[in-house]
Amino acid sequence: MEKSTYKCTVESACNDIEGKQLYENYFIxxxxxIKLAEGYPLDSLLNFTELTAKYGxxxxxxxxxxxxxxxxxxFRIVKGKRCLGPIREPPVLLMHGLLLSSDCWLDSGPDSGLAYLISDACYDLWxxxxxxxxxxxxxxxxxVTDIDFWQxxxxxxxxxxxxxTIDYILKYTSSKKLNYVGYSQGGSTFFIMCxxxxxYCDKVGVFIGLEPDSRNTYTKSIFCRIAAELYQDFQPMLNEIGLYEAVPWGGVVQQIAAFxxxxxxxxxxxxxxxxxxIxxxxxxxxxxxxIRVLVGHFPAGTSVKNIVWYTQSLHVDVFQNYDYGSAGNMEIYNSTKPPAYNLTATTTPVVVMNGRNDYLTVPPDEEWLTSxxxxxxxxYIVEDPLWNHVDVPYSKLTSKNILPKILQYLNEYSELV
Structure with a gap:
């Protein structure tokens, strides 16, 4: 994504005529x-700092x-546009899921995007x-052309x-702890860290997991199962021809979707x-x-090896490390099977939120995780019976269905500066 140093503060009032003109002259x-003339929505072409600036x-x-x-x-949103009081501490870290980026928290706009909503509630949001x-x-x-980059x-x-990331935020803000909101893969990587x-669990006041991922034994999405299996089947061939990256931003899939x-x-x-x-x-x-905007930022890319890990997780009933096969596992882990992650090490207070209609991190796997x-x-089971995995970053119902519970626990584990 293109970078920008342009800043639009609350005082500069990007919503007035002068601010809009300044914005357009700078960013377009x-x-x-050319892309705007072809019908692409502007928000789909902007990066994180540009999107936040556009909306003040x-x-x-x-x-x-x-x-x-x-x-x-x-990225850091220092203070939300609608925050009229003092900032709460500690800082909050918001982590995206697989094939996403920080931009997913902005794609549904300032009335629904979690990055906007949490910062509007007066949190120092990272x-x-x-x-x-x-x-x-x-x-x-x-x-990025080196195979080692993608291992x-x-x-x-x-x-x-x-x-x-946690150490950087704590050092920069001189905080002893932060609160962590992790979506899907942003949850599994938290458990792996612990x-x-x-x-490192001691550096987090509360972990709020939004459809957090762990094992994927009962995943119901046929599309995702087939796509993941294909990556596993073709991994040797892809490595042979030097393709180590999966569905990158700017690649064929993303460009066709955006078009x-x-x-x-x-x-x-x-x-x-x-x-x-999906x-x-x-x-x-x-x-x-x-939808028109999010395809400008999705898929954001990952490694083929990471997709293969998700394939492996469909066929086991535990949350475990990468499986290199019996010989590879012996060399790396000194065991024929990859070790399971120690979930009991997650001593941080944990809130798990999931929907009944999630076909990716499905309720049985979430129940296994919490146990x-x-x-x-x-x-917390979201009351809306149709709430699913994709809804978390993109739904217009976010402020109703999950924001109150998120803010309840952020408030409980925070204090005013």
Whole structure:
């Protein structure tokens, strides 16, 4: 995504005529003019700082370097536009799911996007990214064309990306703890961090898991099962021809999706139908305009190896490390089977939130997860019977269905500065 240093503060009032003109002159370059003329919605072409600026939110761009050399771009919304009081502490970290980026929390707009809503509730909000998406494709010594750059799965994200991000935020804000809101993969990597990195759970006041991922034994999405199996079957061939990245931003899948779904009618019919096939139907939940915007940022990319880990998780009834096969496992783990992650190490107070209609992290797997965590303070089932996995970042019903519960626990584990 293009970077920008442009800042639009509350005082500069981006919503007035002068502010809009300044915004348009700054952001709409020649390349974007062409895409706008072709019918692409502007929001689908903007990055995190540009989107927040457009809607009157001041954001900052920060750089995190992991122990193993990955360079990650993360963002901070210092104060929400609708926050009229003092900022609460500690800071809050919001983490995206598989094939997403920080931008997913903005795609549904300031009335529904969780990044806007949490910052509007007067929290110092930090929005993370992980290796492999378009905000995490740099390394201190490796190029993205190197196979070694892509030799990661959720294991490395949990072991390195999460600790580095947490340490950076705590150091920058001089805080002792932060509160963590993790969606899907943003949940599994938290549990991995707690299992593999001693002491890091103690740096989190409360973990709020939004459809958090762990094992995927009962995943109901036929589309995702087939797609994942194909990646596993073709992994050797893909490695042979030098394709180590899965569904990258700017790749064929993303560009075709963005081109097709920019059309309002196609977005409301075909693209919505694909979304229902990936997860499950929830009519009148995701706005058509949100679909037009989100395909500008999705899929954001990951490694083939990470997709293969998800394939493996469909065939086991535990939450375990990457399976290299008997010989590889003996070499790496000194065991013929990969070790299971120690969920009992997640001593942080945990809130799990899930919907009945989620076809990806399905209720039976969420129930298994909560039964293995030692400090679950609430397992909340969203009242809306059609609430599903895709709804978390994109639904127009977010402020009604999940925001109150999120703010309840952030408030409980926070205090005013």
């Amino acid at each position: 370059n020649e390349q974007r003019k 939110y001041q954001s900052e761009e920060h750089t995190v370097i992991t122990e193993d050399g990955y360079i990650l771009t993360i 929005v993370g990214n992980v290796r492999g998406n378009y905000y995490g494709k740099r390394h201190v010594s490796l190029n 990661f799965s959720v294991n490395e994200i949990g072991q390195y990306d999460m600790p580095a 299992s593999e990195r001693e002491g 097709l779904c920019k059309d309002y009618v196609i977005a409301d019919t075909f693209c919505r139908g694909v979304m229902y096939i 997860d499950s139907p929830h009519p009148d939940s995701v706005e058509t305009e949100t 293995h965590l030692p400090n679950v303070i609430e397992h």
